[in-house]
Amino acid sequence: MITKQQALQRMKADLQLRGLSRHTFDSYLMHAEIFLDYCNRPVEELNEIDVRQFLGHLIVETKLTPGTVNSYSAAIRFFFAVTLNRTMNYLQIPRIKAPKTLPEVLTRDEVAELINNSDNVKHKAMLLLAYGSGLRIGEIASLKGVPAAKSGKHTLRN
Secondary structure (H helix, E strand, C coil): CCCHHHHHHHHHHHHHHHCCCHHHHHHHHHHHHHHHHHHCCCHHHCCHHHHHHHHHHHHHCCCCCHHHHHHHHHHHHHHHHHHCCCCCCHHHCCCCCCCCCCCCCCCHHHHHHHHHCCCCHHHHHHHHHHHHHCCCHHHHHCCEEEECCCCCCEEEEC
16 A cells, blocks of 8 residues: 555656656646645545546635646646556546636727837837737747848848
């Protein structure tokens, strides 16, 4: 019989072997421990029903966001599939669909005020470029100035 602590130690070793990011590593361990504490039963007895009840508890009682519940689900799936080497009927453990939200769109006056209130020439250029081209922040940040052929002027290159 495997104890909760032994199972978590084994999961820790499995996570280290996968080379997951530190954030994922810590998150998966924490989520698995919370799941095991919630169930409060021997690890060998846990099954899909326990997972469904736990995820339902997260949704209804703790009112966690769909993304957070899906993170718990991924951690628990890893725990069962990798650490315990147990197959589960994953169709019985659905992921929650996150509601789609529309982005907030600035009015023309708000955009003009934002650009006009920028004192830094570089920032103003980036704002104008973003507004005029539709580029995202990360795309603008990755642009690099390179010399143009024979003109000595700079052009933008992605």
